[in-house]
Amino acid sequence: MCKNMPPLELAIQFHGHICPGLLIGVRVAEFVQKHLDISQDYDEELVAIVETDSCGVDAIQAILGCTFGKGNLIFNDYGKSVYTIASREKGRAVRVAQRFGATAFKESERFRQLNRKESLNEEETAEKENLIGVLFEKIMTMPLDELITWEDIELKMPGKAQIHATLQCADCGEGVMETRSHKTEAGILCIPCYQNRGGGSGV
Incomplete structure (x- = not known):
């Protein structure tokens, strides 16, 4: 995966396809990079604490470089679209939460209906592709403060990953x-x- 790719392309390549959850994660990751003035993690300079295991987390991994393998992606299974990102170098952390109902578009419900089906016919496949285009435009262009809330927080930085026997x-x-x-x-x-x-x- 080429690190010089634009953030959206990095996320899509990592995740394998475009979906609403991934797009929300892309916007969160891009916001955090700008808000904390950080670039992609190389060796645990960043820590991400995520409260969901949904698609958006793949954007966090691909764009911010926080991964389970490096030990700087921490998963709290709370079922909430909440992402806390911290920079060791900056000594700063921000907690980002998706606004409830922010993406409750009529297209979102239809997309979920189609996504739950085991197989789609040709017409449904075309409809799903069209919905992705509509949702892409809506999610990627909506005002950020309508999509998420954020607050700078004090965070006791977890230690770096240890290699155990x-x-x-x-x-x-x-x-x-x-x-x-x-x-x-x-x-x-x-x-x-x-x-x-x-x-x-x-x-």
Whole structure:
């Protein structure tokens, strides 16, 4: 993926297609870059805390460079289109939330109906493509303060990602990160094996 691509193209290439959620993520990422005066992350200069696992997060990863692999993308499963982005260098953080109902266009509901169908006929496929064009225009041109709210916040910056030892699970034999393993009388267990033996649901 070419880092010199425009943000929208980066996001589409990463996500694989255009959809309303991705476009919202693009606008959030572009706003954050301007608001915090930051560029794409290289080595954990930025931290993103996201409260959804929806399409918009792919734009955050592609444009801002915050990823699970680098350890600077933190997922809180709250089911909210909220993104907190922080810059270690700037010592600043901003929390961005999508406004409730901001994209409740009639085209959005029809797009969701079509998207839920397992297969589309030729007419429906053409309709969906047309809807994407309409939604693209609406989402990408609507005033930013009608789409999102934002506030600068104080954020205790999480530590940079650590490399931990890999241990072998006594049951399945697979490797498990030390910090995610359970020490038991049967030996070291990974979370699934620990749960299969009647252990708790967490680490």
